Amino acid sequence: MYNLHEIKLQNMQDAFSMLYLSLADKLTGEFGKTEGERILREAVRRAGRDSGEEILNKHRQLGIRTNLKNLMKADCTLLDPRFAGKHVADEEERQIFEVYTCPLAHFWNWRGGSDAGSCFCEEFQRAKVLAYTAGKGQLNLSNRLTSIRDGFCLLAAFYREANIDCEAAAASFSKCGGKEEAKPEIPGASFRENIGRLTADLYTRIYETAGESKGEEGRLAVKKGLAAFAAEEKAFLIKKAEDTGKCMDAEFVRANFQLDADPAGDEAWDGILNPEAVALMKETVLDLFFTAQYPSRQERGGIPESDPKEENKN
Amino acid sequence: MSKMRTADALAAEVYSYEQRCMMDLSDNYTLLYAFIGRALISKYGTEGERALREGLRRYGRDRGLASRERHLKAGFKVNMRNLFSVMFDLPGDPRFERELQELNEEERVSHTLVCPMADIWKEYGMREIGRMYCEEFHPACYNHYAFDYGVTNLAKTLTQECDDYCDFNVVLRKANVPPELLPQCFEEEDPGYVRPEPPSEGPTGKEGFETLSIKLYYYILEAALEIIGPEASAAVGEGLASAGADGRARAERTAVNYGKEFGREVIRDTYPISADPFDEELWSGYKGGNSMELIRDYLAPALLV
Numbered sequence: 246m247y248n249l250h251e252i253k254l255q256n257m258q259d260a261f262s263m264l265y266l267s268l269a270d271k272l273t274g275e276f277g278k279t280e281g282e283r284i285l286r287e288a289v290r291r292a293g294r295d296s297g298e299e300i301l302n303k304h305r306q307l308g309i310r311t312n313l314k315n316l317m318k319a320d321c322t323l324l325d326p327r328f329a330g331k332h333v334a335d336e337e338e339r340q341i342f343e344v345y346t347c348p349l350a351h352f353w354n355w356r357g358g359s360d361a362g363s364c365f366c367e368e369f370q371r372a373k374v375l376a377y378t379a380g381k382g383q384l385n386l387s388n389r390l391t392s393i394r395d396g397f398c399l400l401a402a403f404y405r406e407a408n409i410d411c412e413a414a415a416a417s418f419s420k421c422g423g424k425e426e427a428k429p430e431i432p433g434a435s436f437r438e439n440i441g442r443l444t445a446d447l448y449t450r451i452y453e454t455a456g457e458s459k460g461e462e463g464r465l466a467v468k469k470g471l472a473a474f475a476a477e478e479k480a481f482l483i484k485k486a487e488d489t490g491k492c493m494d495a496e497f498v499r500a501n502f503q504l505d506a507d508p509a510g511d512e513a514w515d516g517i518l519n520p521e522a523v524a525l526m527k528e529t530v531l532d533l534f535f536t537a538q539y540p541s542r543q544e545r546g547g548i549p550e551s552d553p554k555e556e557n558k559n
Numbered sequence: 560m561s562k563m564r565t566a567d568a569l570a571a572e573v574y575s576y577e578q579r580c581m582m583d584l585s586d587n588y589t590l591l592y593a594f595i596g597r598a599l600i601s602k603y604g605t606e607g608e609r610a611l612r613e614g615l616r617r618y619g620r621d622r623g624l625a626s627r628e629r630h631l632k633a634g635f636k637v638n639m640r641n642l643f644s645v646m647f648d649l650p651g652d653p654r655f656e657r658e659l660q661e662l663n664e665e666e667r668v669s670h671t672l673v674c675p676m677a678d679i680w681k682e683y684g685m686r687e688i689g690r691m692y693c694e695e696f697h698p699a700c701y702n703h704y705a706f707d708y709g710v711t712n713l714a715k716t717l718t719q720e721c722d723d724y725c726d727f728n729v730v731l732r733k734a735n736v737p738p739e740l741l742p743q744c745f746e747e748e749d750p751g752y753v754r755p756e757p758p759s760e761g762p763t764g765k766e767g768f769e770t771l772s773i774k775l776y777y778y779i780l781e782a783a784l785e786i787i788g789p790e791a792s793a794a795v796g797e798g799l800a801s802a803g804a805d806g807r808a809r810a811e812r813t814a815v816n817y818g819k820e821f822g823r824e825v826i827r828d829t830y831p832i833s834a835d836p837f838d839e840e841l842w843s844g845y846k847g848g849n850s851m852e853l854i855r856d857y858l859a860p861a862l863l864v
Contacts, residue, residue: 282734333721341714341721367710367730383698387714387726394660394668399726401714403694407608 249489251326255348256485256501257440258325262352263481264444264474268451269361271470276459278360284458285364288450293372295446301377305416312337312417313404316377321439327351330398337418338405344398350390362391370400378404379413441503441513445526452522468525475530478502482534498534506535571816578653579813581764582675583829585652587806588768588775589676589689591831594805595779595798596688602794603787610786611688612695614779619699621774622648627704634755637744638664639731642704645757649767654678664745665732671725677717690718693725705731706740768831770841776832776854777845784848792849796857803861806830822864834859 247255273281300319304311314337322328327348333341353362366389374384382404388395406414406421414421448471455463482501486493495506505511508523508531517523571579599607626648627637635641640662656673680689698711708731715726733745741748762770776799783791810829814821827833834854842851 279733282732286732286734364734367732371710383694385712385714385728387712387728399714405608405612405694407605407612 247326252485252489253501254325254436255327256482257437257503258322258327258348259352259481260478260502261440261444261447262349263478264448264471265365266353266356266358266361267474267477268448268467268470269358269364271466271473272451272455272463273361275462275466275469280458282360282364284454284463285361285451286368287458288447288454289365289368290372291450291454292443292447293369294376295450296369296443297373297376297378299442300373301379310337310417310419311377313340313374313378313382313402316340316374316402317342321436322349324436334401338403340400340402342398342400344390344400345396347390347398350398353391359391359393363389366391366398370402374402374404379409381405381408381413437503438512441505441511444503445508445511445513445517448526449517449519449522452525453519464521468529471525471529475533478530479533495535502534504531506531567812567816574653576813576817576819579817580828581650582652582654583809583813584764584768584831585675586679587802587809587829588772588831589679590683590805591772591799591802592692592775592779593680593683593685593688594801595776595795596691597685598794598798598801599779599783599787599791600688602797603791606787607783607794608691610783610791611779612691613786614775614782615692615695616699617778617782618775619696620703621778622771623700623703623705626700627706631743633758635757636664636746636749636752636754637705639667639705639709639729640664642701642729643667643669647761647767648771650761650764665730667727667729669727671717671727674717674725677725680718686718686720690716693718697727697729701729705744706736708732708736708740710735765828765831769833769838772831773841773845777847777850780848780850780853792853796853799853799857800861803858803863807862807864826862826864830862832858835863 269281269285272284275281276284297316300316301311303309304315304319309315314335317335317340323330325348327346328344329346330342330344333343349365350362353359353365366386370386371384374382382402385401385403386398387401388397388399390396390398404417406418409417411421452464452467455467457463459466482498483493485501486497491497499505504513504526508514508527514523574582596607596611599611601607603610626642626646629646629648630637630641633646635645641664643662652675654673654675655671658670658672659668660670661668676692677686677689680686693713693716697713701711702709710730710732712728712730713725714728715722715724717723717725731744733741733748736744742752743749746752746754761767780792780795783795787794806829807826810826811821813819813829814825819825823835832854837851837854
């Protein structure tokens with residue numbers, strides 16, 4: 246049984262998986278498997294690169310050593326309690342990680358989206374590691390839960406001192422003489438901020454690559470995918486609100502969905518220079534979620550949300 | 560030593576002389592790399608490792624390109640199925656044990672359960688140097704074969720202390736290949752294409768390992784000279800001398816175990832590089848940095864009778 250806080254994280258994670266799959270389905274449906282996946286993979290690579298560069302810049306600004314151990318710590322997806330995995334090696338030059346249960350893979354597999362899921366798994370982490378290590382690292386994904394063959398994901402990343410110059414090594418590895426005192430703690434990752442950023446960026450990258458590759462037809466496919474997502478996510482949020490004794494209003498959406506009502510004031514969209522994509526998200530998804538008011542189950546004559554007197558008994 | 564002789568003698572009952580020579584060629588190739596690597600790292604530390612890794616990547620790209628050109632010339636598509644099933648640059652080694660999970664044009668997934676290269680690196684206390692080979696050579700070779708659109712995933716290797724098999728997942732996704740290259744890579748993208756019959760004969764062990772040993776050695780030397788400087792020649796030479804002495808000892812064991820007279824013939828059968836005389840054709844394009852002179856001055860005196 247998950248607590249209410251954990252359920253909120255899960256709702257955001259599932260919204261990400263759902264959005265990605267909706268867009269992927271539309272692209273492969275409209276343009277065929279190869280061409281649809283071509284757009285998708287390129288977009289995922291760009292989003293992975295954005296993520297890696299963003300973490301790299303942040304670590305550099307804070308004086309944090311830019312190595313794989315610290316990159317791994319910045320991964321917010323591990324905060325979802327449905328993730329289960331273990332480190333086989335947790336070192337600055339080497340990270341080996343096995344994942345036994347993954348909510349992304351579970352969602353995609355359950356929805357028949359394993360192939361689209363594989364596109365994400367194969368491209369995102371690799372692009373992220375390459376960007377974070379300025380092209381000098383390696384990411385090996387030998388097993389993945391989105392493949393019917395595999396029972397776990399196996400990720401191994403390598404970033405070797407011998408493959409970078411002395412200056413980069415000093416900024417990366419403890420053994421290379423980086424200052425110990427200049428090693429602040431990595432700020433705790435806020436799940437909502439991180440998943441919000443990833444959602445906004447990946448969606449925009451898909452919009453961008455679809456447009457580059459297929460022009461107006463591509464953007465239209467993304468628009469259709471976004472509309473399909475909006476309808477499904479709205480129903481999902483209503484259901485989740487009911488399941489947790491709430492009604493779906495702006496407050497509930499803010500707590501259970503990763504993007505704010507107004508992209509202009511939402512850090513998730515910082516630096517995303519595609520007003521067309523942002524506007525489309527606002528009018529198709531955000532306005533629908535944040536302006537609508539749906540009656541609670543109690544108001545519709547269902548089970549009451551909770552009895553305040555019950556709380557006093559404790 | 561007596562234990563080793565017993566094991567070798569037992570192996571002689573299992574393998575023919577020709578098979579034993581193939582395995583010796585393979586082991587000598589594996590150790591040529593490792594001895595040079597050990598000498599460079601021991602002398603130059605991280606700089607030595609840098610040169611070794613760079614040499615491995617150059618070697619991998621050369622070998623990948625050679626495989627691609629061989630396939631295209633013979634009318635095969637450049638894809639994962641062909642990379643791992645036709646026109647190899649080496650004959651098979653009976654000691655390898657692999658578990659193939661998937662082989663199609665886009666993907667080859669396999670586990671290597673027994674790898675003689677990993678075994679011999681471990682036996683000689685050079686597992687970490689072997690690990691560098693796994694980490695750098697495979698992606699450089701396989702990815703470059705596939706026009707650099709391939710992706711090699713090798714998360715586990717028998718040369719890594721925490722692993723008990725190699726976990727290969729090498730992919731060439733159709734969606735990542737530019738449209739203009741698709742007909743060169745995938746059969747269904749080339750209407751009317753008829754797949755040729757694979758040639759029945761591949762290279763001999765000697766020819767295959769000699770070609771690859773020359774390239775591997777040459778690229779490590781080239782990278783060492785560039786990264787460390789001319790003084791790196793001495794360390795490479797030291798590695799060659801160790802490799803030569805070890806190759807000679809292995810040839811002597813094989814001669815004993817198979818009732819042969821130890822001499823140049825056994826050395827020629829078991830050692831991948833012919834140093835007296837050189838096979839000039841194989842060295843074409845790989846003579847820079849006084850590569851042949853180093854072989855003559857360091858490897859040959861330790862190896863030859």
